[in-house]
Amino acid sequence: xxxxxxxxxxxxxxxxxxxxxxxxxxxxxxxxxxxxxxxxxxxxxxxxxxxxxxxxxxxxxxxxxxxxxxxxxxxxxxxxxxxxxxxxxxxxxxxxxxxxxxxxxxxxxxxxxxxxxxxxxxxxxxxxxxxxxxxxxxxxxxxxxxxxxxxxxxxxxxx
Amino acid sequence: xxxxxxxxxxxxxxxxxxxxxxxxxxxxxxxxxxxxxxxxxxxxxxxxxxxxxxxxxxxxxxxxxxxxxxxxxxxxxxxxxxxxxxxxxxxxxxxxxxxxxxxxxxxxxxxxxxxxxxxxxxxxxxxxxxxxxxxxxxxxxxxxxxxxxxxxxxxxxxxxxxxxxxxxxxxxxxxxxxxxxxxxxxxxxxxxxxxxxxxxxxxxxxxxxxxxxxxxxxxxxxxxxxxxxxxxxxxxxxxxxxxxxxxxxxxxxxxxxxxxx
Numbered sequence: 001x002x003x004x005x006x007x008x009x010x011x012x013x014x015x016x017x018x019x020x021x022x023x024x025x026x027x028x029x030x031x032x033x034x035x036x037x038x039x040x041x042x043x044x045x046x047x048x049x050x051x052x053x054x055x056x057x058x059x060x061x062x063x064x065x066x067x068x069x070x071x072x073x074x075x076x077x078x079x080x081x082x083x084x085x086x087x088x089x090x091x092x093x094x095x096x097x098x099x100x101x102x103x104x105x106x107x108x109x110x111x112x113x114x115x116x117x118x119x120x121x122x123x124x125x126x127x128x129x130x131x132x133x134x135x136x137x138x139x140x141x142x143x144x145x146x147x148x149x150x151x152x153x154x155x156x157x158x159x
Numbered sequence: 160x161x162x163x164x165x166x167x168x169x170x171x172x173x174x175x176x177x178x179x180x181x182x183x184x185x186x187x188x189x190x191x192x193x194x195x196x197x198x199x200x201x202x203x204x205x206x207x208x209x210x211x212x213x214x215x216x217x218x219x220x221x222x223x224x225x226x227x228x229x230x231x232x233x234x235x236x237x238x239x240x241x242x243x244x245x246x247x248x249x250x251x252x253x254x255x256x257x258x259x260x261x262x263x264x265x266x267x268x269x270x271x272x273x274x275x276x277x278x279x280x281x282x283x284x285x286x287x288x289x290x291x292x293x294x295x296x297x298x299x300x301x302x303x304x305x306x307x308x309x310x311x312x313x314x315x316x317x318x319x320x321x322x323x324x325x326x327x328x329x330x331x332x333x334x335x336x337x338x339x340x341x342x343x344x345x346x347x348x349x350x351x352x353x354x355x356x357x358x359x360x361x362x363x364x365x366x367x368x369x370x371x372x373x374x375x376x377x378x379x380x381x382x383x384x385x386x387x388x389x390x391x392x393x394x395x396x397x398x399x400x401x402x403x404x405x406x407x408x409x410x411x412x413x414x415x416x417x418x419x420x
Contacts, residue, residue: 018336024303025338028310028346035314053318129257130286134319 043146047072050142054135056123057107061139064088064116070143076120083120087111099129112136161267162393164274165198165292165321168299169308171279174329175298177361178386179276180208181374185390187239188374191271195235196242198259198288199278201251203244209235210370211243219245221262222254228262236375240270256284263291272393279308281315290319296352297326301337306346313347325352327389332357353389358382 037053039046051058051072060076061069066084068076090100091113100111103126110121112132119136121127127135166179176199183195197205197218206212214233220226221242228242235241245251266273277288289295295316299309313323326347328340331354344351360380364373374383391397 016335018334020336020338020342021303025342025346028303028306031307032310032313032346032348037317128283128286130260130283130290130319134290137320 039142041149043142043149046142046146050135050138054127054131054138055125056121056127056135058122059135059139060120061143062118062120064113064118069117070139079120080118083109083111084118087113087118099132101126115140161194161270161273162294163263163267163292164272164324165277165289165295165316166274166298167277167285167289167295167312167316168297168305169279169281169310169312170299170305173298173300173305174355174361175279176205176208176276177372178298178327178329178355179274180205180372181383181386182390183239183272183274184235184237184372184374185387186272186393187237188387189390189394189396191394192240192269193238194232194240194242194266194270194273196263196273196275197244198275198284198291200244200254200256200284201278203246205241205276206243207370208365208372209239209241211235211241212246214243217243217245218259218262219247219250219254222256222258223250224258228265236371256287259287260291281311286315286319289316289321292321295321295323297323297347297349298329299326299343299347300330301328301332301339301343303338306338306343309347313349323349325350327352328354330357331355352392353385355385355389356381 037049039049047070058072058076060071060073060080060083062080062084063069064084066081068080087100090097098112102109107122107124108126110123110127110132112119112121112129114133114136117140119132119139121132121135166175166182168175179195183193187193195205195209197203199205200218200222206214211233214231216226216231218231221228221231231242233241233243263273263275275288275292278285295312297309297312299305309326316323326343326349328343328351331337333356340351340354358373358381360377361373361382364371364376367376373380374386377383378387
Protein backbone atom coordinates (compact mmCIF):
# COMPACT_ATOMS: atom_id res chain seq x y z
CA UNK A 1 0.00 0.00 0.00
CA UNK A 2 2.74 2.45 1.06
CA UNK A 3 4.83 1.36 -1.92
CA UNK A 4 1.90 2.02 -4.23
CA UNK A 5 1.41 5.52 -2.83
CA UNK A 6 5.13 6.29 -3.18
CA UNK A 7 5.14 4.90 -6.72
CA UNK A 8 2.14 7.06 -7.70
CA UNK A 9 3.75 10.10 -6.10
CA UNK A 10 7.05 9.51 -7.87
CA UNK A 11 5.29 8.99 -11.20
CA UNK A 12 3.24 12.14 -10.71
CA UNK A 13 6.15 14.36 -9.77
CA UNK A 14 9.26 12.91 -11.40
CA UNK A 15 7.75 11.38 -14.52
CA UNK A 16 5.96 14.56 -15.60
CA UNK A 17 7.96 15.50 -18.70
CA UNK A 18 5.36 18.02 -19.87
CA UNK A 19 6.00 21.72 -20.34
CA UNK A 20 3.79 24.62 -21.26
CA UNK A 21 3.47 25.15 -25.06
CA UNK A 22 4.68 28.77 -25.03
CA UNK A 23 4.89 29.13 -28.83
CA UNK A 24 1.31 27.96 -29.25
CA UNK A 25 0.12 30.28 -26.48
CA UNK A 26 1.69 33.24 -28.29
CA UNK A 27 0.22 32.08 -31.61
CA UNK A 28 -3.30 31.89 -30.14
CA UNK A 29 -2.98 35.31 -28.50
CA UNK A 30 -2.01 36.72 -31.90
CA UNK A 31 -4.93 34.88 -33.55
CA UNK A 32 -7.51 36.64 -31.38
CA UNK A 33 -5.90 40.03 -31.89
CA UNK A 34 -6.53 39.61 -35.65
CA UNK A 35 -10.23 39.09 -35.01
CA UNK A 36 -10.97 42.14 -32.91
CA UNK A 37 -13.60 44.40 -34.36
CA UNK A 38 -13.72 47.74 -32.61
CA UNK A 39 -15.88 50.44 -34.12
CA UNK A 40 -14.59 53.98 -34.49
CA UNK A 41 -16.24 57.37 -34.95
CA UNK A 42 -15.83 57.03 -38.71
CA UNK A 43 -18.91 55.51 -40.36
CA UNK A 44 -17.12 54.45 -43.58
CA UNK A 45 -14.45 52.70 -41.53
CA UNK A 46 -17.15 50.94 -39.52
CA UNK A 47 -18.65 49.56 -42.72
CA UNK A 48 -15.29 47.96 -43.59
CA UNK A 49 -15.03 46.52 -40.08
CA UNK A 50 -18.52 45.06 -40.45
CA UNK A 51 -17.55 43.45 -43.78
CA UNK A 52 -14.51 41.81 -42.20
CA UNK A 53 -16.41 40.72 -39.10
CA UNK A 54 -19.20 39.04 -41.07
CA UNK A 55 -16.87 37.67 -43.78
CA UNK A 56 -18.66 39.32 -46.71
CA UNK A 57 -17.35 41.10 -49.81
CA UNK A 58 -19.93 43.88 -49.91
CA UNK A 59 -23.39 44.87 -48.73
CA UNK A 60 -26.02 47.29 -49.77
CA UNK A 61 -29.10 48.44 -47.85
CA UNK A 62 -32.10 49.75 -49.76
CA UNK A 63 -35.61 50.86 -48.97
CA UNK A 64 -38.44 48.75 -50.36
CA UNK A 65 -38.60 51.02 -53.44
CA UNK A 66 -34.95 50.26 -54.29
CA UNK A 67 -33.52 53.61 -53.16
CA UNK A 68 -30.13 53.17 -51.51
CA UNK A 69 -29.75 53.72 -47.76
CA UNK A 70 -26.10 52.72 -47.56
CA UNK A 71 -23.55 50.83 -49.61
CA UNK A 72 -20.25 49.42 -48.42
CA UNK A 73 -18.76 50.17 -51.85
CA UNK A 74 -20.28 53.60 -52.29
CA UNK A 75 -22.37 52.54 -55.31
CA UNK A 76 -24.72 49.72 -56.32
CA UNK A 77 -27.74 51.45 -57.81
CA UNK A 78 -28.31 48.62 -60.33
CA UNK A 79 -27.95 45.89 -57.70
CA UNK A 80 -30.32 47.83 -55.45
CA UNK A 81 -33.11 48.07 -58.02
CA UNK A 82 -32.60 44.50 -59.24
CA UNK A 83 -32.34 42.96 -55.74
CA UNK A 84 -35.38 44.77 -54.38
CA UNK A 85 -37.49 43.85 -57.42
CA UNK A 86 -36.37 40.22 -57.22
CA UNK A 87 -37.14 39.96 -53.51
CA UNK A 88 -40.49 41.64 -53.99
CA UNK A 89 -41.40 39.18 -56.79
CA UNK A 90 -40.34 36.13 -54.75
CA UNK A 91 -42.25 37.37 -51.69
CA UNK A 92 -45.35 37.83 -53.82
CA UNK A 93 -45.10 34.22 -55.04
CA UNK A 94 -43.82 32.71 -51.76
CA UNK A 95 -45.04 34.99 -48.96
CA UNK A 96 -43.24 33.06 -46.18
CA UNK A 97 -39.80 33.39 -47.73
CA UNK A 98 -37.20 35.06 -45.52
CA UNK A 99 -34.14 35.21 -47.73
CA UNK A 100 -33.02 34.57 -51.29
CA UNK A 101 -29.63 33.03 -52.01
CA UNK A 102 -28.26 32.94 -55.54
CA UNK A 103 -25.08 31.12 -56.46
CA UNK A 104 -23.07 32.91 -59.13
CA UNK A 105 -19.74 32.12 -60.72
CA UNK A 106 -18.00 34.67 -58.54
CA UNK A 107 -19.74 33.82 -55.28
CA UNK A 108 -23.12 34.31 -53.63
CA UNK A 109 -25.72 37.05 -54.02
CA UNK A 110 -28.05 37.15 -51.03
CA UNK A 111 -31.20 39.10 -50.28
CA UNK A 112 -32.69 39.52 -46.84
CA UNK A 113 -35.40 41.85 -45.61
CA UNK A 114 -35.78 43.29 -42.16
CA UNK A 115 -37.77 46.25 -40.83
CA UNK A 116 -38.89 47.46 -44.26
CA UNK A 117 -35.35 47.46 -45.62
CA UNK A 118 -33.66 45.11 -48.06
CA UNK A 119 -30.14 43.91 -47.31
CA UNK A 120 -28.21 42.82 -50.39
CA UNK A 121 -25.07 40.91 -49.52
CA UNK A 122 -22.29 39.51 -51.73
CA UNK A 123 -19.84 36.95 -50.37
CA UNK A 124 -17.59 34.10 -51.48
CA UNK A 125 -19.51 31.62 -49.38
CA UNK A 126 -23.19 31.55 -48.54
CA UNK A 127 -24.51 32.91 -45.24
CA UNK A 128 -27.27 31.16 -43.34
CA UNK A 129 -30.45 33.02 -42.47
CA UNK A 130 -29.10 33.39 -38.92
CA UNK A 131 -25.92 35.04 -40.20
CA UNK A 132 -27.80 37.31 -42.59
CA UNK A 133 -30.06 38.40 -39.75
CA UNK A 134 -27.09 39.06 -37.43
CA UNK A 135 -25.40 41.17 -40.12
CA UNK A 136 -28.60 43.08 -40.85
CA UNK A 137 -29.27 43.81 -37.18
CA UNK A 138 -25.73 45.08 -36.63
CA UNK A 139 -25.88 47.16 -39.80
CA UNK A 140 -29.19 48.68 -38.71
CA UNK A 141 -27.78 49.62 -35.33
CA UNK A 142 -24.73 51.19 -37.01
CA UNK A 143 -27.05 53.18 -39.27
CA UNK A 144 -29.09 54.39 -36.33
CA UNK A 145 -25.93 55.33 -34.40
CA UNK A 146 -24.69 57.23 -37.44
CA UNK A 147 -28.04 58.99 -37.79
CA UNK A 148 -27.97 60.01 -34.11
CA UNK A 149 -24.40 61.29 -34.51
CA UNK A 150 -25.44 63.14 -37.69
CA UNK A 151 -28.45 64.71 -35.96
CA UNK A 152 -26.24 65.77 -33.06
CA UNK A 153 -23.77 67.35 -35.50
CA UNK A 154 -26.58 69.24 -37.26
CA UNK A 155 -27.90 70.52 -33.91
CA UNK A 156 -24.41 71.73 -32.95
CA UNK A 157 -24.07 73.52 -36.28
CA UNK A 158 -27.47 75.20 -35.82
CA UNK A 159 -26.59 76.23 -32.27
CA UNK B 160 -36.89 37.38 -17.80
CA UNK B 161 -34.48 34.46 -18.10
CA UNK B 162 -30.78 34.56 -18.60
CA UNK B 163 -30.39 32.43 -21.71
CA UNK B 164 -26.88 31.00 -21.76
CA UNK B 165 -25.37 28.86 -24.51
CA UNK B 166 -22.71 26.47 -23.24
CA UNK B 167 -20.31 25.92 -26.11
CA UNK B 168 -16.74 24.95 -26.85
CA UNK B 169 -16.16 24.35 -30.53
CA UNK B 170 -14.23 21.18 -29.79
CA UNK B 171 -15.95 17.92 -28.92
CA UNK B 172 -15.20 16.06 -25.71
CA UNK B 173 -14.51 19.07 -23.52
CA UNK B 174 -17.36 18.18 -21.16
CA UNK B 175 -19.97 20.74 -22.25
CA UNK B 176 -22.87 18.41 -21.67
CA UNK B 177 -21.61 17.31 -18.26
CA UNK B 178 -21.06 20.94 -17.24
CA UNK B 179 -24.52 21.93 -18.55
CA UNK B 180 -26.29 19.15 -16.64
CA UNK B 181 -24.44 19.65 -13.38
CA UNK B 182 -24.46 23.45 -13.51
CA UNK B 183 -28.21 23.39 -14.15
CA UNK B 184 -28.77 21.12 -11.16
CA UNK B 185 -26.49 23.27 -8.97
CA UNK B 186 -28.49 26.37 -9.93
CA UNK B 187 -31.76 24.54 -9.20
CA UNK B 188 -30.44 23.50 -5.78
CA UNK B 189 -29.95 27.21 -5.09
CA UNK B 190 -33.65 27.79 -5.70
CA UNK B 191 -33.40 28.97 -9.31
CA UNK B 192 -35.94 27.96 -11.94
CA UNK B 193 -33.83 26.23 -14.53
CA UNK B 194 -34.57 24.86 -17.99
CA UNK B 195 -31.96 22.78 -19.79
CA UNK B 196 -32.25 22.45 -23.56
CA UNK B 197 -30.32 19.86 -25.50
CA UNK B 198 -29.51 22.02 -28.50
CA UNK B 199 -27.23 19.39 -29.98
CA UNK B 200 -29.83 18.16 -32.46
CA UNK B 201 -27.42 15.77 -34.20
CA UNK B 202 -25.55 14.11 -31.33
CA UNK B 203 -27.93 14.57 -28.45
CA UNK B 204 -26.83 13.05 -25.16
CA UNK B 205 -27.87 15.40 -22.39
CA UNK B 206 -30.83 13.10 -21.76
CA UNK B 207 -28.42 10.18 -21.20
CA UNK B 208 -26.42 12.17 -18.66
CA UNK B 209 -29.61 13.12 -16.84
CA UNK B 210 -30.80 9.50 -16.99
CA UNK B 211 -33.91 10.57 -18.94
CA UNK B 212 -33.45 8.91 -22.31
CA UNK B 213 -37.04 7.77 -22.84
CA UNK B 214 -38.87 11.00 -23.61
CA UNK B 215 -41.60 10.59 -26.24
CA UNK B 216 -41.70 14.22 -27.41
CA UNK B 217 -38.41 15.94 -28.12
CA UNK B 218 -36.99 19.16 -29.50
CA UNK B 219 -36.94 17.48 -32.93
CA UNK B 220 -40.76 17.28 -32.86
CA UNK B 221 -41.01 20.95 -31.86
CA UNK B 222 -38.54 22.06 -34.55
CA UNK B 223 -40.50 20.03 -37.08
CA UNK B 224 -43.65 21.85 -36.01
CA UNK B 225 -45.25 18.55 -34.95
CA UNK B 226 -45.49 19.31 -31.21
CA UNK B 227 -45.91 22.26 -28.87
CA UNK B 228 -42.83 23.31 -26.93
CA UNK B 229 -44.64 22.94 -23.57
CA UNK B 230 -45.25 19.26 -24.38
CA UNK B 231 -41.53 18.64 -24.80
CA UNK B 232 -40.59 19.85 -21.29
CA UNK B 233 -39.89 17.16 -18.68
CA UNK B 234 -39.18 17.19 -14.96
CA UNK B 235 -35.52 16.46 -14.30
CA UNK B 236 -33.53 15.97 -11.10
CA UNK B 237 -33.72 18.54 -8.28
CA UNK B 238 -36.53 20.50 -9.93
CA UNK B 239 -34.64 21.16 -13.15
CA UNK B 240 -36.83 21.13 -16.25
CA UNK B 241 -35.51 19.69 -19.45
CA UNK B 242 -36.13 19.64 -23.20
CA UNK B 243 -34.39 16.62 -24.72
CA UNK B 244 -33.29 16.38 -28.31
CA UNK B 245 -34.26 13.32 -30.31
CA UNK B 246 -31.83 10.52 -31.00
CA UNK B 247 -33.29 9.85 -34.47
CA UNK B 248 -30.92 10.57 -37.36
CA UNK B 249 -33.83 10.79 -39.83
CA UNK B 250 -35.45 13.60 -37.88
CA UNK B 251 -32.12 15.35 -37.45
CA UNK B 252 -31.94 15.70 -41.22
CA UNK B 253 -35.48 17.08 -41.37
CA UNK B 254 -35.45 19.61 -38.54
CA UNK B 255 -35.13 23.34 -39.08
CA UNK B 256 -32.73 24.32 -36.30
CA UNK B 257 -33.27 28.01 -37.12
CA UNK B 258 -36.63 27.79 -35.35
CA UNK B 259 -34.82 27.39 -32.02
CA UNK B 260 -34.66 31.16 -31.49
CA UNK B 261 -38.44 31.54 -31.58
CA UNK B 262 -38.87 28.45 -29.36
CA UNK B 263 -36.50 29.84 -26.73
CA UNK B 264 -38.18 33.26 -26.84
CA UNK B 265 -41.50 31.61 -25.91
CA UNK B 266 -39.95 30.36 -22.66
CA UNK B 267 -37.95 33.29 -21.35
CA UNK B 268 -40.59 34.56 -18.93
CA UNK B 269 -40.93 31.20 -17.19
CA UNK B 270 -37.40 30.51 -15.93
CA UNK B 271 -34.50 32.22 -14.21
CA UNK B 272 -31.95 30.37 -16.31
CA UNK B 273 -32.21 28.63 -19.66
CA UNK B 274 -29.03 26.68 -20.44
CA UNK B 275 -28.46 25.46 -23.99
CA UNK B 276 -26.13 22.53 -24.48
CA UNK B 277 -24.55 23.43 -27.82
CA UNK B 278 -23.02 20.93 -30.24
CA UNK B 279 -19.35 20.92 -31.17
CA UNK B 280 -18.23 22.68 -34.35
CA UNK B 281 -19.61 25.82 -35.95
CA UNK B 282 -22.25 24.28 -38.21
CA UNK B 283 -25.77 25.59 -38.73
CA UNK B 284 -27.30 24.07 -35.60
CA UNK B 285 -24.49 25.58 -33.51
CA UNK B 286 -25.08 29.02 -35.04
CA UNK B 287 -28.74 28.63 -34.30
CA UNK B 288 -28.12 27.81 -30.63
CA UNK B 289 -25.60 30.63 -30.21
CA UNK B 290 -27.94 33.18 -31.75
CA UNK B 291 -30.79 32.01 -29.50
CA UNK B 292 -28.81 32.94 -26.40
CA UNK B 293 -27.98 36.43 -25.20
CA UNK B 294 -24.92 35.00 -23.44
CA UNK B 295 -22.36 32.31 -24.17
CA UNK B 296 -20.22 30.46 -21.64
CA UNK B 297 -17.25 28.64 -23.13
CA UNK B 298 -15.99 25.30 -21.87
CA UNK B 299 -12.44 24.32 -22.70
CA UNK B 300 -9.61 22.08 -21.59
CA UNK B 301 -6.13 23.33 -20.67
CA UNK B 302 -4.67 22.28 -24.03
CA UNK B 303 -3.97 24.40 -27.10
CA UNK B 304 -6.28 22.57 -29.60
CA UNK B 305 -9.26 22.99 -27.25
CA UNK B 306 -8.43 26.65 -26.64
CA UNK B 307 -8.06 27.30 -30.39
CA UNK B 308 -11.57 25.96 -30.97
CA UNK B 309 -12.93 27.96 -28.03
CA UNK B 310 -11.40 31.08 -29.60
CA UNK B 311 -13.19 30.43 -32.88
CA UNK B 312 -16.45 29.82 -31.04
CA UNK B 313 -15.99 33.12 -29.23
CA UNK B 314 -15.53 34.97 -32.52
CA UNK B 315 -18.59 33.28 -34.07
CA UNK B 316 -20.78 33.93 -31.00
CA UNK B 317 -19.83 37.61 -31.02
CA UNK B 318 -20.60 37.81 -34.74
CA UNK B 319 -24.09 36.49 -33.98
CA UNK B 320 -24.66 39.01 -31.22
CA UNK B 321 -24.25 36.71 -28.22
CA UNK B 322 -22.18 38.15 -25.36
CA UNK B 323 -19.40 35.76 -24.37
CA UNK B 324 -19.30 36.03 -20.59
CA UNK B 325 -16.50 33.72 -19.56
CA UNK B 326 -14.78 30.38 -19.69
CA UNK B 327 -14.92 27.21 -17.64
CA UNK B 328 -11.73 25.16 -17.75
CA UNK B 329 -12.51 21.47 -17.50
CA UNK B 330 -10.38 18.36 -16.92
CA UNK B 331 -7.73 20.29 -14.98
CA UNK B 332 -5.00 17.93 -13.76
CA UNK B 333 -2.41 20.46 -12.61
CA UNK B 334 0.34 18.94 -14.69
CA UNK B 335 3.38 21.05 -15.44
CA UNK B 336 2.57 21.40 -19.15
CA UNK B 337 -1.04 22.38 -18.72
CA UNK B 338 -1.84 25.86 -19.90
CA UNK B 339 -2.55 27.88 -16.78
CA UNK B 340 -5.87 29.44 -15.90
CA UNK B 341 -4.32 32.89 -16.27
CA UNK B 342 -2.93 32.12 -19.73
CA UNK B 343 -6.30 30.74 -20.85
CA UNK B 344 -8.07 33.85 -19.56
CA UNK B 345 -5.50 36.05 -21.31
CA UNK B 346 -5.72 34.15 -24.59
CA UNK B 347 -9.50 34.22 -24.70
CA UNK B 348 -9.69 37.66 -23.07
CA UNK B 349 -12.41 36.32 -20.81
CA UNK B 350 -12.81 35.86 -17.07
CA UNK B 351 -12.51 32.32 -15.79
CA UNK B 352 -15.72 31.06 -14.18
CA UNK B 353 -13.96 28.08 -12.66
CA UNK B 354 -11.44 25.27 -13.10
CA UNK B 355 -13.14 21.91 -12.84
CA UNK B 356 -10.59 19.24 -11.88
CA UNK B 357 -10.33 15.92 -13.64
CA UNK B 358 -12.43 13.75 -11.38
CA UNK B 359 -12.94 9.99 -11.85
CA UNK B 360 -16.30 10.37 -10.12
CA UNK B 361 -17.66 12.14 -13.21
CA UNK B 362 -16.85 9.12 -15.36
CA UNK B 363 -18.17 6.75 -12.75
CA UNK B 364 -21.49 8.57 -12.82
CA UNK B 365 -22.08 7.07 -16.27
CA UNK B 366 -21.28 3.61 -15.01
CA UNK B 367 -24.30 3.14 -12.82
CA UNK B 368 -27.44 1.11 -13.23
CA UNK B 369 -29.35 4.36 -12.82
CA UNK B 370 -27.27 7.20 -14.22
CA UNK B 371 -27.26 10.38 -12.14
CA UNK B 372 -25.10 13.47 -12.67
CA UNK B 373 -22.08 13.63 -10.38
CA UNK B 374 -23.48 16.59 -8.46
CA UNK B 375 -26.30 14.34 -7.27
CA UNK B 376 -24.36 11.09 -6.89
CA UNK B 377 -21.24 12.59 -5.28
CA UNK B 378 -21.94 16.18 -4.26
CA UNK B 379 -18.72 16.31 -2.23
CA UNK B 380 -16.47 15.23 -5.12
CA UNK B 381 -13.96 17.87 -6.34
CA UNK B 382 -15.76 18.37 -9.68
CA UNK B 383 -19.15 18.78 -7.98
CA UNK B 384 -17.70 21.29 -5.54
CA UNK B 385 -16.19 23.39 -8.32
CA UNK B 386 -19.38 23.32 -10.41
CA UNK B 387 -21.30 24.47 -7.34
CA UNK B 388 -18.88 27.37 -7.03
CA UNK B 389 -19.55 28.28 -10.67
CA UNK B 390 -23.29 28.26 -9.95
CA UNK B 391 -22.66 30.49 -6.92
CA UNK B 392 -20.84 32.88 -9.19
CA UNK B 393 -24.00 33.20 -11.29
CA UNK B 394 -26.44 33.58 -8.43
CA UNK B 395 -24.35 35.10 -5.70
CA UNK B 396 -25.82 32.43 -3.40
CA UNK B 397 -23.61 29.95 -1.57
CA UNK B 398 -24.41 26.31 -2.29
CA UNK B 399 -26.24 24.69 0.64
CA UNK B 400 -24.45 21.73 2.22
CA UNK B 401 -26.12 18.66 0.80
CA UNK B 402 -26.29 15.24 2.27
CA UNK B 403 -23.97 13.00 0.33
CA UNK B 404 -25.36 9.80 -1.11
CA UNK B 405 -25.54 7.01 1.41
CA UNK B 406 -22.05 5.84 2.38
CA UNK B 407 -21.40 2.26 1.37
CA UNK B 408 -19.49 0.19 3.91
CA UNK B 409 -16.45 -1.96 3.12
CA UNK B 410 -18.31 -5.28 3.46
CA UNK B 411 -21.15 -4.01 1.31
CA UNK B 412 -18.61 -2.96 -1.39
CA UNK B 413 -16.89 -6.35 -1.17
CA UNK B 414 -20.22 -8.15 -1.44
CA UNK B 415 -21.31 -6.14 -4.48
CA UNK B 416 -17.89 -6.77 -6.09
CA UNK B 417 -18.32 -10.56 -5.88
CA UNK B 418 -21.95 -10.25 -6.97
CA UNK B 419 -20.77 -8.45 -10.12
CA UNK B 420 -18.23 -11.15 -10.89
